[in-house]
Amino acid sequence: MQRLFGLVLLAGGIALGAAPAAAHPHVWITAKSEVMYAPDGSMTGVRHAWTFDDMFSTYALQGIETKTKGVYTREDLRPLAQTNVESLKEFNFFTFARADGKKTKFVEPVDYFLEHKDGALTLHFVLPLNAPVTPKQLALEVFDPSYFIDFKFEDKDPIKLVGAPAACQMQFQRPNDETANTQRLSEQNFMNGDNSNYGAMFANKIMVNCP
16 A cells, blocks of 8 residues: 555655656646634634546556455545555645745644545545634645646635635635746756745645635
């Protein structure tokens, strides 16, 4: 099991210092997320659902025994799900938050499981904050700094606020394709410079403003 998502993430980490490999993604994830709030109006965490591309899903399922061929239950996939979430910590869960401009940290995922549907694996997990926050402005970004993994959010209802105060308003910004293409043309600069946060230009940005 350890060879699966953990090794892919490890390869992404290695790519941070191996210029050309980090210039384009090797794994594609389609995401949906929920920003979670407590009854007192504080933001407590993020619930993610990440669907992996068909190629990676097929690779990840190799060697997993099931009672019915081609049918994978949550129990069958439990060890793989655990490997996935344990691997995420080293990469800050690919989720970065600021509350009123100050960095906010997440703790280990909870309520995690893998789902297999239509040939693809989806990793579900809740990412709690180390302490609830009540900022006027919350900024979230989802991306892989090495750009080894590409995150694309669903076209329909990509982000939801769950339990947020009624006055809070959300804005969601996808990576700017024109900017991204321009940046790709500057790959030589990327190879010659500091590429440790190359993927930031492909970040999905969520902004929540509360009065």
